[in-house]
Amino acid sequence: MSIRETAKAALRGLGLYPLRTFLSVLGIVIGVASVIGLVAIGAGVQKSVTNQISQLGSDVLLVSPAMQRGLFGRSVAQTTVDTSMAKDLVEHNPLIRQAVATLQTQGTMTVDNSTLDVTVVGVTPDYADIFSYPVETGRFLRASDQDLGVDVVVLGAEVASTLFPGENPLGRKVQLSAGNYPTRSFIVVGVMSSLGRTFAGNFDGQVYLPASTFFRWTGQRRVSTFILRARSSDVAVDAADQVDFYLTRRVGANKFRVESQQAILQTIGSVVGTLTLSLGAIAGIALVVGGIGVMNVMLVSVKERTREIGIRKALGAKNRNILSQFLLEAIFLSLTGGLLGLFGGWGVAALVSRWGHWPTVLPIQAIFLAIGFSSAVGLFFGIYPAMQAARLDPIASLSYE
Amino acid sequence: MPEGASEGVATPKEVIRLEKISRQYVVGGNVVQALEEVDLVIKEGEFLAIMGPSGSGKSTLMHILGCLDRPTSGRYVLDGVDVGRLNDNQLAVIRNQKVGFVFQQFNLLPRETILANVELPMMYAGVPRRERSERARQLLKEIGLENRLAHRPTELSGGQRQRVAIARALANAPALILADEPTGNLDTNTGAEILRILEDLNRRGRTIVLVTHDPNVASHAGRVIRLVDGRIVADEGGVAA
Ligand SMILES: Nc1ncnc2c1ncn2[C@@H]1O[C@H](COP(=O)(O)OP(=O)(O)O)[C@@H](O)[C@H]1O
Ligand SMILES: [Mg+2]
Numbered sequence: 001m002s003i004r005e006t007a008k009a010a011l012r013g014l015g016l017y018p019l020r021t022f023l024s025v026l027g028i029v030i031g032v033a034s035v036i037g038l039v040a041i042g043a044g045v046q047k048s049v050t051n052q053i054s055q056l057g058s059d060v061l062l063v064s065p066a067m068q069r070g071l072f073g074r075s076v077a078q079t080t081v082d083t084s085m086a087k088d089l090v091e092h093n094p095l096i097r098q099a100v101a102t103l104q105t106q107g108t109m110t111v112d113n114s115t116l117d118v119t120v121v122g123v124t125p126d127y128a129d130i131f132s133y134p135v136e137t138g139r140f141l142r143a144s145d146q147d148l149g150v151d152v153v154v155l156g157a158e159v160a161s162t163l164f165p166g167e168n169p170l171g172r173k174v175q176l177s178a179g180n181y182p183t184r185s186f187i188v189v190g191v192m193s194s195l196g197r198t199f200a201g202n203f204d205g206q207v208y209l210p211a212s213t214f215f216r217w218t219g220q221r222r223v224s225t226f227i228l229r230a231r232s233s234d235v236a237v238d239a240a241d242q243v244d245f246y247l248t249r250r251v252g253a254n255k256f257r258v259e260s261q262q263a264i265l266q267t268i269g270s271v272v273g274t275l276t277l278s279l280g281a282i283a284g285i286a287l288v289v290g291g292i293g294v295m296n297v298m299l300v301s302v303k304e305r306t307r308e309i310g311i312r313k314a315l316g317a318k319n320r321n322i323l324s325q326f327l328l329e330a331i332f333l334s335l336t337g338g339l340l341g342l343f344g345g346w347g348v349a350a351l352v353s354r355w356g357h358w359p360t361v362l363p364i365q366a367i368f369l370a371i372g373f374s375s376a377v378g379l380f381f382g383i384y385p386a387m388q389a390a391r392l393d394p395i396a397s398l399s400y401e
Numbered sequence: 402m403p404e405g406a407s408e409g410v411a412t413p414k415e416v417i418r419l420e421k422i423s424r425q426y427v428v429g430g431n432v433v434q435a436l437e438e439v440d441l442v443i444k445e446g447e448f449l450a451i452m453g454p455s456g457s458g459k460s461t462l463m464h465i466l467g468c469l470d471r472p473t474s475g476r477y478v479l480d481g482v483d484v485g486r487l488n489d490n491q492l493a494v495i496r497n498q499k500v501g502f503v504f505q506q507f508n509l510l511p512r513e514t515i516l517a518n519v520e521l522p523m524m525y526a527g528v529p530r531r532e533r534s535e536r537a538r539q540l541l542k543e544i545g546l547e548n549r550l551a552h553r554p555t556e557l558s559g560g561q562r563q564r565v566a567i568a569r570a571l572a573n574a575p576a577l578i579l580a581d582e583p584t585g586n587l588d589t590n591t592g593a594e595i596l597r598i599l600e601d602l603n604r605r606g607r608t609i610v611l612v613t614h615d616p617n618v619a620s621h622a623g624r625v626i627r628l629v630d631g632r633i634v635a636d637e638g639g640v641a642a
Contacts, residue, residue, distance in 0.1 A: 005524055012512055311508045314469060315569070316497020316525040318490050394469045398508065 003328075006321070010329035013301060014336070024297035025337030027290025028377060032341025032370045033348065035283040039366040040349030042272040048358030049268045052198045053261045056131045058233040061096075061240050062200055062259045063089070063226040063247070082221045083124070083211055089228060092246050095239035097229050100127045103214050104224035107178030109207060111163045118159055119206045120178055121224075122214025128192075130229050133203065136160075138170045138190030141210050145189075149212035153186035157194035158204035176207070181218050200225070236262035287373060290337060291381035298330050298385035302392075309389055310397025323390035330382020331375050338374025342367065415478070416576050416608045417443040417466060422475035424461050424631075435461040436472070437631040443610065445576075448603040450619040451612045453628035459612045460581055462628065466610060467500045467579045468492045480576040497525050501570025503580035507562040509554040515541065515565045516550040522572040540568040544598065560591035567598055571607075578602065580611045584618060596621050 014021055083101035090099045103122035108115050127133070128140040136157060145152055153174060160169050169188045177183040186209070195203040215221055230239035240260035247256045302309070309322055346362055353360045424436040435458045443449055451459050464470035465477065468484055477484045480499050487495065501522075502508075509518045519537040528536070541547050544564040546557075554562050563583060570578055580599065584592030600621055603609050611622060619625050627635040 002527075016512075307508075308510055311510060312521070312525075313493070314467070314496060314502050314508070315522045316493050316573075318493040318525075320490075321525060395464055398469075398504070 003324075006324050006328055007332075009325050010332055013305070013325075013329045014332055016301075020297060021333060021336070024293040025290060025333055025340070027286055027293045028334050028337030028374055029290070029341040029344060031283045031286030031290050032338045032374055033345035034286060034341075035280060035373070036342050036345030036362065036366055036370055037348040037352075038276060038279045038283070038345075039369075040346060040360060040362045041352055042276045043361040043363050043366075044349065044353045044358045045356070046268060046272050047361050048356075049265065051359075052196070053265055056195075056198050056200060056261060057229070058261045058265060059230045059236050060131050060200075060261050061228040061230060061236065061243065062257075062261075063228060063243060064224060064257055065222075066254055066257050083223060085223065086124075086226055088250075089226060089243065089246070093239065093242045095231055095235050095242050097231050098126065098130050099226055099228045100124050100130050101211070101223045102127065102225050102227065103211055103218075103220055103222070105178045105181075105218060105220065107176055109159065109163065110175040110177070111172065114163055116159060116162050118156075118176075119201070120176060120209065120214070121206050122209050122211040124211050127208070127227070130227055133195060134193045136191045136193040137168070138188070140190055140192070141208060145210040146212050149210060149216050151184065151186045151213060152189045152210070154190040154192060154208040155188060156192055156202075156204040156206045156208075158202070159207055160191040178218065184217055200227070230260070233262060236260045237266075287377050290334065291377040294330055294334050294337075294378060295381040295385060297333070298326065298382055299388065301329070302326060302385050302389040305389075306392060306397045306400040309392050310394050310400065313392070313394035314398060319390040322392075323386045326386035326389045327379065327382045330386065331378035334374045334378030334381070335371065338370050338377075341374070342370045345370075413444040413446055414481075415442055416445050416447075416480055417441065417610075418476075418478040419465075420476040422462075422465060422472045422477060424458075424465060424470070425473050434631050436465070438475070439631070439633055441626070441633065443608065445608055446603070446606050447624060448600070448609045448622045449611070450622035450625045451610065451628060452614070452616075452619055452625060457628040458631040459628055461631075463579050463581045463610070463612055466577070467502055468495045493525075497522055498573055499576045501572070501575040501578045503563065503566050503570050503578065503583045505582040505585040507554070507559070507566050507586070509562060509565060509569070511554055513553070514551050515546065515554060515557070518554065518565060519569045519572055522569060526573050528573075537568070537572065540571055541565070544568050558591075559587050560594055563587065563591075563595050564598065567595070567602075571602075576608060578607055578609045580609065582612050582614070584613070584615070592618070 083103070086099040086101040090096050100123060105120050107118055107120040109118045123141065125141045125143050125146055128135070138154070140154055141152070153176070155163075155169060163169070163174070164172070169191060172188050174186050174188060175183050176186055192203070192208075209217075228239070228243065230236040237260050240258045240263060244256070244258045247258070312322060349362065350360045419439055419441040422436055422439045423434070426433040426435055439462065451462065453459050461470070465472050466479075468479070471485070479495065482495065484492070484495065509515070510521070513521070516534070516537050519540055520533045523533040523536065538547065538550065541550060544567060546561060546564060546568070549557065549561070554565065557565065578599070583599070584595055587595060596618060599609055599611065611618070613619050624636070624638045626633050626637075
């Protein structure tokens with residue numbers, strides 16, 4: 001008897017009691033769905049993180065003063081440094097190629113009657129090219145803006161589209177107010193293109209002033225973040241260590257936090273890895289439970305079909321024909337569960353990723369894993385019932401009621 | 402055998418030779434002697450009825466003849482093969498190739514079509530699909546069920562089911578048809594119809610062994626043996642051995 005015919009007989013057996021079939025494979029459905037769901041979610045998160053990081057470049061480092069809870073619960077920077085340190089960071093750390101300082105404050109921008117909360121960032125003109133942040137329209141800040149401290153502003157993509165829907169913001173006058181500083185007028189000279197979500201925050205919601213203007217307006221010299229660029233992505237983690245060591249020597253230990261994107265990437269990778277592993281173990285348990293479900297329903301099925309087995313044997317079925325029929329049935333059974341779980345898990349992952357704004361990624365290996373795993377479960381837990389079937393005595397089976 | 406053909410033409414060959422076949426069951430420490438030293442030779446083309454009271458060993462004998470069971474002792478040669486030496490797989494092949502069963506309970510697979518039921522022995526024989534289907538259709542046509550190919554056995558009457566079972570028994574053109582009370586579940590008319598089919602098969606050369614309680618049924622057979630307590634006590638009407 002060919003595989004095809006055995007398969008047909010096995011499938012016929014499965015269709016007998018659809019509800020029972022479904023219930024018996026529920027464990028497998030859940031097991032596979034959780035594996036697929038978790039793997040897909042993990043892969044999606046990882047992809048989204050990788051995307052965010054590649055927006056900035058994995059050779060980018062962020063250095064910011066460490067914050068500590070001060071009096072009355074206010075966050076207090078552990079140290080203050082001025083923008084001149086950017087130059088020192090490049091000079092004293094051979095692994096660093098470029099550095100810019102940013103000054104930051106929260107403020108509101110007003111145009112006509114619309115107002116928007118924005119992050120006001122004072123930067124030097126090399127800010128835009130340190131992580132290849134392209135201009136959408138107009139221009140970015142120039143050296144002359146910095147030197148003269150003129151009142152010009154460049155808008156992040158989201159700020160521009162919110163305050164100037166369908167309009168050209170270039171040349172328009174905007175009002176900025178921040179904290180206790182006097183409200184001040186700026187001319188829009190450029191709009192940046194969208195960077196999307198990144199690890200260094202939402203660039204699209206920022207507006208950029210020349211650092212000199214920022215200082216003249218607010219009197220604030222304290223650097224919020226240095227953005228550094230390592231010689232290459234490969235040395236990014238080493239560069240972070242180098243900078244950390246340099247800063248410790250210069251201003252003392254733990255005054256600054258040095259983050260390399262590469263390190264974030266590695267951390268996320270290992271978190272997702274352990275997550276996948278531990279949840280994989282849970283899924284494994286579900287698969288074993290599912291396998292026992294399969295075994296149970298197969299034993300019942302063998303019992304119920306004793307007479308069928310007797311008839312088949314009387315007509316010339318060999319033990320191995322019966323064995324493979326029931327084994328295939330068990331494999332089909334758990335494969336059905338596996339496929340249901342595959343689609344279920346995929347659906348859950350798609351929902352979760354929509355909610356979390358990351359792409360739905362289902363690695364092809366996960367699909368093969370699900371199919372392979374459920375077949376293996378069927379094979380393993382189907383052997384015993386199938387052997388029971390194959391061993392039945394034909395005469396006793398024929399007279400079984 | 403026609404008269405006068407005795408010289409020069411070989412006598413019909415033996416399909417079955419049983420020598421001192423015994424079958425005992427051990428039930429709760431007691432030995433039940435279901436068959437005791439049965440000697441029996443059945444030649445090609447014979448129509449043999451086995452009669453005897455309930456529990457006399459008729460079914461046990463049929464099971465051994467059909468290679469569903471093995472004797473506790475004795476020698477059984479079926480169509481030239483000493484069956485006692487065969488393993489389970491080889492016995493399955495013998496059942497498939499040399500024996501066609503017709504049961505009192507019909508024993509069709511309820512969820513398969515009657516066409517698939519008739520194909521089943523050929524499927525286990527590895528007959529290619531097209532050939533198998535063609536032969537099954539032919540067999541079903543011969544018993545007048547060619548319009549019911551796609552029906553399930555449950556949609557058929559008892560007599561129709563037994564006809565399907567006969568078609569199935571013939572699928573691999575076996576040397577021997579074994580029918581254990583084939584009319585036992587049928588009314589008189591339907592039973593008679595089944596008997597006619599079996600007689601017809603016998604006329605066309607098929608060797609048939611039939612178990613029955615009914616003397617009328619037995620009267621259709623050319624030879625009748627009687628079993629009592631696992632022994633053959635009478636053997637009437639056969640070609641002289
Ligand atoms: N599987 C078995 N186990 C124990 N005893 C059996 C078994 N099968 C048949 N017998 C016994 O063997 C004897 C012959 O049975 P059987 O061949 O079925 O008789 P019949 O078909 O003539 O009614 C009976 O005494 C019966 O109880
Ligand atoms: Mg009986």
